[in-house]
Amino acid sequence: MSSVPPLAIAETPVPPAVAVGPHPLPGEPLVEIRGLCFRRGERVIFADLDLDIPQGTVTAVMGPSGTGKTTLLKLITGQLKPDAGSIRVAGEKVTRLDQRGLFRLRRQMGMLFQSSALLTDLSVFDNVAYPLREHTRLDPALIRQLVLLKLEAVGLRGGWNLMPNELSGGMARRVALARAIALDPLMILYDEPFAGQDPISMGMLMALIRQLNDAAHLTSILVSHDVQETLRIADWIFLIAEGRVLAQGTPQALLQDTSPWVRQFIDGLPDGPVHFHYPAPPLTLDLLGSG
Numbered sequence: 568m569s570s571v572p573p574l575a576i577a578e579t580p581v582p583p584a585v586a587v588g589p590h591p592l593p594g595e596p597l598v599e600i601r602g603l604c605f606r607r608g609e610r611v612i613f614a615d616l617d618l619d620i621p622q623g624t625v626t627a628v629m630g631p632s633g634t635g636k637t638t639l640l641k642l643i644t645g646q647l648k649p650d651a652g653s654i655r656v657a658g659e660k661v662t663r664l665d666q667r668g669l670f671r672l673r674r675q676m677g678m679l680f681q682s683s684a685l686l687t688d689l690s691v692f693d694n695v696a697y698p699l700r701e702h703t704r705l706d707p708a709l710i711r712q713l714v715l716l717k718l719e720a721v722g723l724r725g726g727w728n729l730m731p732n733e734l735s736g737g738m739a740r741r742v743a744l745a746r747a748i749a750l751d752p753l754m755i756l757y758d759e760p761f762a763g764q765d766p767i768s769m770g771m772l773m774a775l776i777r778q779l780n781d782a783a784h785l786t787s788i789l790v791s792h793d794v795q796e797t798l799r800i801a802d803w804i805f806l807i808a809e810g811r812v813l814a815q816g817t818p819q820a821l822l823q824d825t826s827p828w829v830r831q832f833i834d835g836l837p838d839g840p841v842h843f844h845y846p847a848p849p850l851t852l853d854l855l856g857s858g
């Protein structure tokens with residue numbers, strides 16, 4: 568069960584950002600975000616957000632629901648364009664890329680989103696082979712080897728000929744993960760990859776994310792509501808809300824941090840500086856209004 572507070576949009580001033588200790592792996596940033604501003608209509612999602620994701624790390628982005636975590640991933644992958652600021656991935660300015668450039672860049676990014684469903688009429692093998700067949704001209708014998716290696720990496724080589732309806736939810740996630748790494752991406756983005764999983768499946772998927780990251784020299788960006796599991800595998804965590812980074816640090820440092828916002832989030836407390844109401848006019852005005 569998620570221990571995050573329900574919907575949390577701060578209505579009171581938030582404390583200044585807490586930077587907790589030096590980054591454990593101060594490598595070249597693979598993703599570098601500067602002065603990011605993004606609105607949805609009148610609503611400011613990001614206001615001058617700065618954030619670096621160093622190569623080789625598992626970096627988690629956490630924060631209250633509706634705070635813009637999925638939006639951030641979409642901005643990084645170029646699916647959305649910022650109103651201001653810059654986003655560089657592997658040295659390339661995402662916002663300056665044309666369609667071909669974006670296509671090329673996205674081939675370097677594996678994505679495992681909540682919605683990344685398997686193609687139901689294709690076997691496990693064919694699901695994983697799909698991106699290789701679509702995006703490369705590799706020989707079928709080589710594709711076979713690559714698919715089996717990816718399935719081995721997620722512990723499902725033996726299930727290559729199963730159909731998606733024969734898989735448990737956790738197995739289906741693992742096949743989707745094998746498919747996400749089929750093209751040997753530089754980085755992999757996970758958006759709530761454990762939603763709906765039981766604790767054992769979740770733990771297994773988490774361990775897999777860490778293992779794949781280290782074995783394949785990936786860089787992983789993980790958006791998850793599961794505080795405890797995420798603290799267990801991440802190298803670095805960004806807590807975002809109110810359009811900016813409110814705190815960042817190693818799991819250990821955040822666990823020891825005493826600022827009320829960090830405590831509320833890490834401990835999953837319903838009460839604290841962050842409120843759970845989506846911004847709205849006073850209730851009486853709404854109730855008296857004509858609708």
Ligand SMILES: Nc1ncnc2c1ncn2[C@@H]1O[C@H](COP(=O)(O)OP(=O)(O)OP(=O)(O)O)[C@@H](O)[C@H]1O
Pocket residue numbers: 607612630631632633634635636637638639
């Ligand atoms: N297509 C859209 N059109 C308009 N507003 C949107 C759209 N998608 C998201 N939003 C709004 O943008 C804000 C950020 O959404 P986003 O999905 O990025 O949040 P999140 O932090 O990932 O939330 P959750 O943790 O609940 O998945 C929300 O207020 C949401 O209502």
